Amino acid sequence: MLIDTKGMLCPLPVIRLQEFARQVETETEVIVIATDPGVLEDIPIWCRVNGHEHIKSEQLNHEFHVTIKALPQAELATERGPS
Amino acid sequence: MLAAKVVQSQGVYVEGVNFFTGFCVEGHTQAVKRSKKQKAKRHSALWCAEQIGIPIQIVDISEDYQDIVIQPRYGYGRLLNPCLDCKIFMVNRALDLKSNRGEPFDFVITGEVIGQRPKSQRKETMGIIAKDSGAHDRLLRPLCAKNLPPSLPEREGWVDREKLHGFSGRSRKPQFALANELGITEWSQPAGGCCFLTDESYTKKLQDLWDSRGSKEYDLEDVILLKIGRHIRPAPHYKLIIGREEGENQYLRGFRHKFAHMSTVSHVGPLCLIDGELSAEERVLASRILARYSRGRTEPEVTVCITEQSGVSEEVVVEPIQPHMVPAEWSLAS
Numbered sequence: 329m330l331i332d333t334k335g336m337l338c339p340l341p342v343i344r345l346q347e348f349a350r351q352v353e354t355e356t357e358v359i360v361i362a363t364d365p366g367v368l369e370d371i372p373i374w375c376r377v378n379g380h381e382h383i384k385s386e387q388l389n390h391e392f393h394v395t396i397k398a399l400p401q402a403e404l405a406t407e408r409g410p411s
Numbered sequence: 412m413l414a415a416k417v418v419q420s421q422g423v424y425v426e427g428v429n430f431f432t433g434f435c436v437e438g439h440t441q442a443v444k445r446s447k448k449q450k451a452k453r454h455s456a457l458w459c460a461e462q463i464g465i466p467i468q469i470v471d472i473s474e475d476y477q478d479i480v481i482q483p484r485y486g487y488g489r490l491l492n493p494c495l496d497c498k499i500f501m502v503n504r505a506l507d508l509k510s511n512r513g514e515p516f517d518f519v520i521t522g523e524v525i526g527q528r529p530k531s532q533r534k535e536t537m538g539i540i541a542k543d544s545g546a547h548d549r550l551l552r553p554l555c556a557k558n559l560p561p562s563l564p565e566r567e568g569w570v571d572r573e574k575l576h577g578f579s580g581r582s583r584k585p586q587f588a589l590a591n592e593l594g595i596t597e598w599s600q601p602a603g604g605c606c607f608l609t610d611e612s613y614t615k616k617l618q619d620l621w622d623s624r625g626s627k628e629y630d631l632e633d634v635i636l637l638k639i640g641r642h643i644r645p646a647p648h649y650k651l652i653i654g655r656e657e658g659e660n661q662y663l664r665g666f667r668h669k670f671a672h673m674s675t676v677s678h679v680g681p682l683c684l685i686d687g688e689l690s691a692e693e694r695v696l697a698s699r700i701l702a703r704y705s706r707g708r709t710e711p712e713v714t715v716c717i718t719e720q721s722g723v724s725e726e727v728v729v730e731p732i733q734p735h736m737v738p739a740e741w742s743l744a745s
Binding site for chain 1: 435460465467511547621
């Protein structure tokens, strides 16, 4: 799955990724394509705090490709356990 | 961050929420102005969440937030900051959110302290925020809870009121001491400094935008453009937006489809967007102003290329305008 956020500035790429991740029903590999280098910092942190997996970040010419594995909500809840 | 940590340390599951209004100081401006050599700056809310180990949602409220900015029920602060309405709106939106687990939240936590801010953090406004947001006693302020009636989570024993705090006033010393106690050694910008609506230079440009349109309408692109470049309005019907550095020029290039634009051809210089329709005479004046910001500013002549939105271009040769010929009131701050 590709999420094209070219031309958007942070935090909008993170918001678009988050909107998509909320809908996944199975583990899904997602590549966020961005022109704002802020994604290199923001998306890995967003993954770490929310339980998703950051796989890699690459710069290709003037674009930044950040690949993550988005986990479904049910799985995130199980991982964290009850409050 | 502190408020969340105080509640989290009582064993309560806490999630953070960060609202994107479009007026956030970080993000856009940092991304645009950042030079290639500089490291990308962190997003404060994400960073805070990681420091205290909580999940966080970033919610885009930029569209609905327009109503708050355009017509705040409780009015503006010193500038165009609708702080009280903003807090009411955000607490209300937080109540509607679901956790990462897909469950509704039991209560909302804010880091408000009575007397900390002149507009929105006074004893009387605390009650207004709780009531108007619809949160009522489901709104907990852990940093000043002891100065307020017990909220639902305190009464129900979900949190121990005795372990909450009774801070008040403008001093942040008690917060610094608490941060130290909780092992927090670094924190983000305190409230207020993170919103462009509390920035004099920015709000001058926003007010000018509204005045020039005869209405308070705006969209996200307007809001972002006001953060970028030198804004000069030589006449009520047009404005020039001139990049101040390569990062800004690059970003402004992305708006060429929406605006007529100018750049200097004979000398290195910035990109300029033209917001409005110009007469032949005004095109010359605009070109002279742009030439002033090029490397040819001290030369007798600079060639400027003006490109219409349609793509049709024309070159004009002008003498750069002298600084004393640009009235101060044309500049909408920079």
